[in-house]
Amino acid sequence: MTADDVQVIGLTLGTAALSTLLTFPFGVALAWLLARKNWPGKSLVETVVALPLVMPPVATGLILLNLLGRRSPLGGFLQNVLGTEIVFTWKAVVAAMAVMSFPFLVRTVRLAFEEINPRLEQVARTLGASRTRVFLTITLPLAARGMVAGAVWAFARALGEFGATILVAGNIPGRTTVMSVAIYEDIQLGQDDHAYQLLAVSAVLAFAAILFSNQFSKWGGVK
Amino acid sequence: MKFQCRHLQLRQAGFLLQIDVELTGQVIGIFGSSGAGKTSLLEVIAGLRRPDSGVIAVDDRVLMDLSANLFLPPENRGVGYVPQDLALFPHLSVRKNLAYGHKPEAVPSGLNLAHVAEVLEIEPLLDRTIGQLSGGQKQRIAFARALLASPQLLLMDEPLASLDYELKLKIIPYLKRIRDEFKIPMLYVSHSPDEVIELCDQVIVLRGGKCLRTSRPDEIFEASTSMTLKPGIYDSSK
Numbered sequence: 364m365t366a367d368d369v370q371v372i373g374l375t376l377g378t379a380a381l382s383t384l385l386t387f388p389f390g391v392a393l394a395w396l397l398a399r400k401n402w403p404g405k406s407l408v409e410t411v412v413a414l415p416l417v418m419p420p421v422a423t424g425l426i427l428l429n430l431l432g433r434r435s436p437l438g439g440f441l442q443n444v445l446g447t448e449i450v451f452t453w454k455a456v457v458a459a460m461a462v463m464s465f466p467f468l469v470r471t472v473r474l475a476f477e478e479i480n481p482r483l484e485q486v487a488r489t490l491g492a493s494r495t496r497v498f499l500t501i502t503l504p505l506a507a508r509g510m511v512a513g514a515v516w517a518f519a520r521a522l523g524e525f526g527a528t529i530l531v532a533g534n535i536p537g538r539t540t541v542m543s544v545a546i547y548e549d550i551q552l553g554q555d556d557h558a559y560q561l562l563a564v565s566a567v568l569a570f571a572a573i574l575f576s577n578q579f580s581k582w583g584g585v586k
Numbered sequence: 587m588k589f590q591c592r593h594l595q596l597r598q599a600g601f602l603l604q605i606d607v608e609l610t611g612q613v614i615g616i617f618g619s620s621g622a623g624k625t626s627l628l629e630v631i632a633g634l635r636r637p638d639s640g641v642i643a644v645d646d647r648v649l650m651d652l653s654a655n656l657f658l659p660p661e662n663r664g665v666g667y668v669p670q671d672l673a674l675f676p677h678l679s680v681r682k683n684l685a686y687g688h689k690p691e692a693v694p695s696g697l698n699l700a701h702v703a704e705v706l707e708i709e710p711l712l713d714r715t716i717g718q719l720s721g722g723q724k725q726r727i728a729f730a731r732a733l734l735a736s737p738q739l740l741l742m743d744e745p746l747a748s749l750d751y752e753l754k755l756k757i758i759p760y761l762k763r764i765r766d767e768f769k770i771p772m773l774y775v776s777h778s779p780d781e782v783i784e785l786c787d788q789v790i791v792l793r794g795g796k797c798l799r800t801s802r803p804d805e806i807f808e809a810s811t812s813m814t815l816k817p818g819i820y821d822s823s824k
């Protein structure tokens with residue numbers, strides 16, 4: 364394994380972790396709102412969040428490219444006001460991973476919230492607990508396993524992200540090339556042996572993430 | 587306790603709860619068959635459900651008066667609520683369940699963990715997890731948890747409904763102990779005449795979301811081992 368490979372693996376792990384960390388609080392908040400509250404526009408938000416699951420990743424990437432490009436209002440604001448360029452940088456990798464993995468996070472955490480018997484929260488309130496205390500001491504601990512599982516699934520999905528990433532971040536060695544893109548490039552160039560090496564690393568990482576998620580569910584089980 | 591539930595109206599999918607009663611008793615039964623509105627009424631009293639209109643007061647304490655836009659949240663109502671499924675917190679030990687609503691500095695004498703645990707015979711259970719308890723033990727822990735929050739009113743929603751007859755016979759004495767030892771007013775929901783006769787001094791009979799009548803239990807139930815309603819109770823008006 365070369366230094367370039369280590370760099371690719373490191374960039375993939377780092378961007379996947381960052382995208383999971385950045386989306387986690389929003390994903391948990393949205394999952395709770397979807398599971399526990401009724402509000403105008405809920406169905407629309409549910410649909411938009413689920414879109415990356417069913418749309419071609421390349422199409423999602425194209426939308427991101429248009430949203431974050433210099434000529435878009437958002438991209439222009441980021442470039443001119445904050446001095447930050449997104450497209451074709453590692454930040455675009457994070458953005459693509461975040462958008463593509465967000466539905467996995469929200470769906471898993473939402474299920475965890477929905478599985479909690481609302482009676483537990485109601486009884487806690489009659490025992491004198493404020494809404495905040497109920498959320499922190501009843502809802503969050505009971506949803507913790509689902510939240511960890513959601514984060515792990517989102518991380519694993521981010522590790523394998525390809526379609527949106529290649530469109531919005533490209534394939535710039537040392538800057539935006541992640542494992543999935545490197546594997547694709549190796550196959551294109553006929554470097555199958557190298558592709559299989561990265562494939563093995565990718566499989567081990569995904570396997571470890573899912574194994575951890577499953578084991579955590581067992582350890583954290585309510586007795 | 588003087589319990590007032592005035593002009594209460596709760597409309598929910600295909601069901602209308604309309605209650606207007608005032609009665610005095612230490613343990614007031616709310617009796618009726620499934621779908622009569624017993625649990626909905628208890629949820630309104632606990633502050634878990636907001637009705638369309640009405641006033642609820644216990645003695646001089648107004649819990650809700652929607653004409654004055656007063657609706658105390660559940661945490662400020664001073665009620666101890668034991669739902670039918672008990673809703674013990676599965677991720678907390680028995681001791682932590684009991685401590686959840688307990689404020690040792692604010693409790694009246696007698697309502698401390700040691701005394702409640704002694705009365706309900708739960709001392710050996712304190713360090714167990716909820717999953718390690720039997721049905722009857724869970725029942726007593728749920729009673730104790732509600733008591734330790736120092737409620738001014740206990741709300742019991744068919745606490746014995748899921749128990750078999752033998753276990754029910756074992757738990758009823760504990761409910762009597764709660765009634766006699768702690769003297770906290772109680773609203774006791776049940777569809778079982780024998781429980782109402784055993785525990786209550788007044789009863790509200792509900793049917794189809796409306797109060798049919800209020801009276802002493804012995805006036806509406808046959809005083810016999812068969813524990814059946816006297817003929818014509820559901821036909822009579824209040």
